[in-house]
Amino acid sequence: MDKGTIYMIPTTLGGESTSDIIPEDVKAQTIGLRHFIVENIKSARRYLRKIDRTFPIDESTFFILNKKTEPSELNSFMSPLYDGHNIGVISDAGCPGVADPGAAIVSLAHSTGIRVHPMVGPSSILLALMGSGFSGQKFTFHGYLPKERRDRISALKYYEGDTRKTGTTHLFMDTPFRNMNVLDDLLNNLADPTMICIACDISLPTQDIRTMSAKDWRDKAYDLAKRPAMFAIGIGQ
Amino acid sequence: MDKGTIYMIPTTLGGESTSDIIPEDVKAQTIGLRHFIVENIKSARRYLRKIDRTFPIDESTFFILNKKTEPSELNSFMSPLYDGHNIGVISDAGCPGVADPGAAIVSLAHSTGIRVHPMVGPSSILLALMGSGFSGQKFTFHGYLPKERRDRISALKYYEGDTRKTGTTHLFMDTPFRNMNVLDDLLNNLADPTMICIACDISLPTQDIRTMSAKDWRDKAYDLAKRPAMFAIGIGQ
Numbered sequence: 446m447d448k449g450t451i452y453m454i455p456t457t458l459g460g461e462s463t464s465d466i467i468p469e470d471v472k473a474q475t476i477g478l479r480h481f482i483v484e485n486i487k488s489a490r491r492y493l494r495k496i497d498r499t500f501p502i503d504e505s506t507f508f509i510l511n512k513k514t515e516p517s518e519l520n521s522f523m524s525p526l527y528d529g530h531n532i533g534v535i536s537d538a539g540c541p542g543v544a545d546p547g548a549a550i551v552s553l554a555h556s557t558g559i560r561v562h563p564m565v566g567p568s569s570i571l572l573a574l575m576g577s578g579f580s581g582q583k584f585t586f587h588g589y590l591p592k593e594r595r596d597r598i599s600a601l602k603y604y605e606g607d608t609r610k611t612g613t614t615h616l617f618m619d620t621p622f623r624n625m626n627v628l629d630d631l632l633n634n635l636a637d638p639t640m641i642c643i644a645c646d647i648s649l650p651t652q653d654i655r656t657m658s659a660k661d662w663r664d665k666a667y668d669l670a671k672r673p674a675m676f677a678i679g680i681g682q
Numbered sequence: 683m684d685k686g687t688i689y690m691i692p693t694t695l696g697g698e699s700t701s702d703i704i705p706e707d708v709k710a711q712t713i714g715l716r717h718f719i720v721e722n723i724k725s726a727r728r729y730l731r732k733i734d735r736t737f738p739i740d741e742s743t744f745f746i747l748n749k750k751t752e753p754s755e756l757n758s759f760m761s762p763l764y765d766g767h768n769i770g771v772i773s774d775a776g777c778p779g780v781a782d783p784g785a786a787i788v789s790l791a792h793s794t795g796i797r798v799h800p801m802v803g804p805s806s807i808l809l810a811l812m813g814s815g816f817s818g819q820k821f822t823f824h825g826y827l828p829k830e831r832r833d834r835i836s837a838l839k840y841y842e843g844d845t846r847k848t849g850t851t852h853l854f855m856d857t858p859f860r861n862m863n864v865l866d867d868l869l870n871n872l873a874d875p876t877m878i879c880i881a882c883d884i885s886l887p888t889q890d891i892r893t894m895s896a897k898d899w900r901d902k903a904y905d906l907a908k909r910p911a912m913f914a915i916g917i918g919q
Contacts, residue, residue, distance in 0.1 A: 463705075470699075542812040554815070564702070567802045575780060578792050578798070581781050585822040656788075
């Protein structure tokens with residue numbers, strides 16, 4: 446019997462609509478699956494019902510893969526694949542395997558000869574980069590900034606210096622409740638001409654993507670608290 | 683009159699189908715536009731006709747933005763926006779503004795108060811990352827490798843060392859006719875346990891994404907010549 450394939454299934458970035466962010470065939474493929482490895486079972490079920498109101502949740506299997514999952518559990522998550530079933534991996538938001546625990550299952554799949562099929566959907570990293578006007582020839586995503594202010598400032602100053610030296614675009618984020626701290630640190634520590642992009646509420650109706658110098662941001666800063674945001678430092682192309 | 687918005691329009695990565703890689707609303711938005719800034723006029727027209735066989739090419743305006751475009755020309759490309767028209771930016775393949783000249787127009791837009799709306803579509807960088815099993819918490823895309831073998835090898839060895847030290851995933855590519863040189867350089871210069879992902883023909887029916895150690899790749903290397911490929915060095919999660 447052929448082994449199943451792992452489908453990496455993107456979901457929304459918090460918005461209600463899927464028709465602007467998920468291709469039709471990706472939805473169709475997703476609806477055909479009955480085995481899932483999910484970061485958050487509530488949001489995964491809500492997403493499945495969103496793309497198909499009649500989706501048979503109760504006939505489906507959900508394994509939970511989050512930060513608390515023991516590596517020893519992963520093997521058992523793979524068992525449907527050996528029975529020839531496909532499995533969908535669903536993250537809490539956006540593309541699985543990028544900044545969530547989903548990569549662990551992909552890694553295991555490769556080591557055991559299971560095919561992995563990544564599907565197209567919204568990535569706040571990529572959408573912010575496309576919308577920034579900064580170089581996409583070379584860029585680094587750093588994930589979450591350090592929690593300690595001193596470490597965060599030194600990271601931001603390193604990104605600024607490296608951008609100036611190499612032209613690399615640096616993307617980073619933080620939990621929404623710390624966004625205003627990040628903004629403070631950017632505006633108080635970066636040089637006037639340094640270009641900063643803030644991409645807020647990406648893919649939502651309230652989306653706001655702006656690139657300005659640190660100097661201009663000081664005049665035009667707005668309230669980012671509780672809104673998901675991606676930050677970038679780069680050189681306007 | 684309100685100024686127009688710039689829509690960043692993703693296209694296929696060389697495949698024929700769009701239903702698996704372009705959301706319905708992105709197609710609908712694209713079809714409604716009559717002004718475009720495109721990297722390659724032939725492929726842009728072909729794409730528009732693919733998503734709408736009756737698309738009025740002859741009633742549409744196309745500005746060409748490629749490596750040969752003079753920066754002084756960019757201002758004139760923006761004129762429809764000031765007349766209230768939206769403009770679509772279309773790259774040769776995949777997401778505009780990421781590894782193509784499209785970012786220049788976005789940068790200009792930000793400096794003149796024009797809104798930029800990035801739309802969801804296929805990115806070989808992101809799909810390779812999702813399919814690799816490597817860390818997406820921190821990753822760098824390096825674009826094209828250096829042409830000179832000596833420089834290329836030293837870049838690859840730098841990526842290998844940095845991955846080992848920091849866990850960062852390094853993604854890079856080359857023109858398809860040099861893929862076998864890249865593969866040679868990887869297999870002849872990296873340590874046995876170093877993990878390499880090669881994502882070939884991403885989003886095409888012939889897609890092949892595999893992650894193995896350098897040691898295993900030496901036994902299982904296959905012909906990558908003339909096939910678009912994304913390479914990555916990382917640590918399996």
